[in-house]
Amino acid sequence: MNKLRTALVTAATAAALALTGCGGSADSNEDANTLLFWHYEDETSATALAWQDAIETFEAEHPDVTVKVEKQTFEQLQKNAKIVLSGKDVPDLMEYNKGNGTAGQLASQGLLTDLSDSATELGWDTKLPGALQTTARYDTNGLMGSGNWYGTPTYGEYVQTFFNKDMFAEQGIEVPTDQKSLTAAMDAFVAKGITPIATAGAEYPLSQLWGELVLSHADRDFVDNFQLFKGDVSWTDGPLAEGTRDLADWINKGYVSKNASGLKAEDMAVGFISGKYPIMVSGSWWFGRLNSEVTFDMGQMLFPGSGYSSGASGNLLVVPTNAKNKDLAIEFINTALGEQAQNVAAVNGGLPVAGDINVITDDQTRLLTQNWETLVADDGLSFYMDWPVPGFYDQLVSFCQSVMNGSEDPMVALSELGEYYETGKTEILEG
Template sequence: MTRKTLRTYAAAAAAASVAAIALSACAGPGGGENSGETFTILQYENPDTAQGQGWQRALELFQEKHPDVEVDFQTTSFDAMRQNAKILLSGNDVPDVLEFNKGNADGGQLAAQGLLDPLTEQVEQFGWDEKVTGSMASFARYDENGNAGSGDWYGIPNIGEYVMFYYNKEIFEDAGITELPTTLDEFEVVMDKLLAAGHTPISSSASSSQGFNQMWVWYSLVSAMSDRQQIDDFMFLTGETDFTAGPWAAGTEKFQEWIDKGYVGENLAGLSFEQATVNFLQGDAAMLIWNNGEFARISQDAQFEWDYFTMPGANLTMGSSGHLWGVPAKADNKDLAYDWIEITLSPEVQNLIGNKGGLPIAGDPATIEDERIQAFTERFVELSEADEMSFYPDYPVPGFLDFIQGQMQAMSNGNQDAAGYLDELQTFYDDGKAAQVGD
C-alpha cells in the first residue's frame, strides 16, 4: 500500500477533491481480465468506521485474488458524491465501482438517466438477493422513472442502518435520571430534567450542508407517530400525502416545541453533524441523535460511560439499508466490479463489520464478541423483521435533501415555523412527485 495522495476527478472538473489511496495488486486465477486501465473504487466512508475498516479488509482479499490488478481506492465525501455524481458518471473518466446514495432523489436519477448499469443478472448469478432481502432491498431497485421498490437492481447495500440516541450515562446520573424513557412523554420529562441540571439534552446541527441532525430529530418524531402505509405512500410516491395533517403535522409541531424548549440546543445553523458529534464526545450535551455510523467512533473516543436507545414509544424508527455499491455504465472493468461487490458481502468482511458495530446485512450476529454490539445488532434485526423502519426523509424526490436542510436551518433560526414549513414541504413534494410519476 502506498502513501495517501490527493487526486481530483477530471470529469468532475472543480467537483470535490478526493483522497486517493493507491494500492498495487494484480490478477490471479479466476479473476476478471483487466482491460489495461486501473481498477478504480470510489467511496465515502470514513476509514475509522466499521464499514471503512471492512473495506480495508475487502481490499486485502481483492488483492490476494487479483495480484496483477492495480487498484486505486479513492475516498470522497457524501456531499461531493451526491452533488457531482451525474457530472462524474457522464464523463469519460469514471470509476469502475462506486458508492452512491440510495433513494429516488439520488440513486434513482442515476439509474433512470442510464448512468448506472443494471445488476439484475449479477444479483441472480451471485445470489445477492438471498442476502439483501425485504426492506433492505427496497432502495436497491428502480423502475424506468427512477422510482424505488421495483424494476432492475442498480445497487447492492452491505449494511443496515437505524437511528438512535447515544447518551452519556454520567450526565444522566448527574440529572437524577435512573431509568430510560419508554414513551415520548417520559422522554420529554428526561429532557426537562437535563435542562434543569444545566445540560443541553440533544447535540444537534442545522447547517445547510451536512447539518443532518435536526432533520433526523424532525423525521424521527414524524416516524414515531406514523404507520407503515403513511410512510410507504410518502416514500414510494403512492397514495396521497397531506403534510398539514396526521403525523406530519403532529410531528412537526412537536419538533417546533423541542426547538423552543431548548431540547436541541442553540445556534445550530452553522453546525455540521461532525461538530454535533464532537460536542457530544466533549460532554457538551447529554445525547446525540445519529445512526450506527458513529458507533465505532464513540466506542473508541468517548471518555465516559455511554449507551443508546431508539425513540421511546415510536411506531416506526428511522432506518434502512446502507448506501449502495453500483457499477457505472461507462466502467471499463465491470467483471472486477462484480467481484469487488461479492467480496464485500463475504462472511469475512461482513462479520468484521459486525464486530465493529456496523450492522452487516449478511453477517452472523453469533460471531459478535462484544455484548453491547451484539445487542445493538439484535435490535436492528428486530426492527427489520418487524418492518418498522421508516427509511430517510430525503429519498422520494430530487432536491429534497437540500430543501429539507434549508428548512431545518430556518426553523432552528426562528425564521420559519411549523405551519410555514409544512406548506412549503407540500408544494415541493407535490411538484417533485408530479415530475417523477407524471401526475
C-alpha cells in the same frame, strides 16, 4: 426555488470539473488490471475496514489486479455524480447514496449498470432480506422498491438514541425507556440549565430528529405513501404536521439549542463525546467513533415511543454505465458480501447485511446490532426523510433551520417544503 436550483447546478458543474480533474482517474482506468473504486467512508469506520478486508481478499484472488481507492466526499458525489458519470472518465465501482432522488435518479438516466442478472446468479437477491432490497431496485422512473437491481448494499444503518448514562446519574435523572420518560428527563435537564439533545442544523442531524418525531406518529401506510408514492400525504395534518409541531415545541422548551442552527454534524458528535449533552439522536454510523472515544457509560435505544426509525440498507455499491471494468467491479461486490468481509463489519459495529451476530463479543456492538435486527424483523425501517425527490436534502435542511431559528412559522415552512416535494413527485411519476 428555481433560483436555488440554478445556483446549485452552476456550483455542481464547477465542482464536478474539479472532481474529475483530481486523482488521475482517466489514466488509472485505462489499465484493465486496475479496479478504480470511489468511496467516502472514513478509514476507521466499520464499513471501510470491511471493504479493506474485501480488497485484500480480492487482490489475493486476482494477483494481476490492483484495487485503487480514490476518496471522495459525500457532498461531492451527492451534488456532482450526474455530471461526472455522464463522461468517460468514471470509476469502475462507486459508493453512492440510495433513494429516489439519488441512485434512482441516476438509474433512470441510464448512468448506472443494471445488476439484475448478477444479483440472481450470485445469490444477492436471496442473501439480502426483502427490506434491504428496496433501496437496491428502481423502476424506469427511478422509484425505489421495484424494477431492476442497480446497486448493492453491504451493510445497514439506522437512526437511534445515544445516552450519556453517567450524566443522567450525576443529575439524579432516570434514563428514559419510553417517550413519556424521555420528556420528563429532558424537562429535568432543562430545569438544571443543561440542554438535553446534541444536534446540528447546518447539516442532516436536525432533520433526522424531525424525521424521528414524524415517524413517532406514523404507520407503514404513511411511510409507503411518502417514500414510495403509493398514495398521497398531507402537509397540514397527520404525521408531517404533528412531527413539525413537536420539533417546534422541543425547540421552544429548550430541549435543543437554537444556537445549533449553524452547527455541523461533527460539532454535534464532539459536543456529545465531550459530555456537554446527555442525549444524541443520530445514525448508527457514529457508533464506531463513539464506542472508542467516549469516556462515559453509553446507553443505546431505538427512538422512544416509535415503532419506526429512519434507516435502511447502507449506501450502495454501484457500477457506472461507462465503467471500463464492470466484471471486476461485480466480482468485488460479491467479495464484499462474503462471510469474511461481513464478519469484519459485524465485530466493528458495521451492521452487516449477511454477517453472523455470534462473532460479536463487545456488549455495546452487540446491542447496536440487536436493535438493528429488531428493526428489520419488525418491519420498522422507514428510510430517510430526504430521499423521495431530487434536491430534497437541501430543502429539508433549510426547512429545519427555519423552524429552529424562528425565521418562519413552522406550518408555513412545512407547506413550502410540501410544495417542493409534490413538484418533485410529479416529475418522477410522469417520467
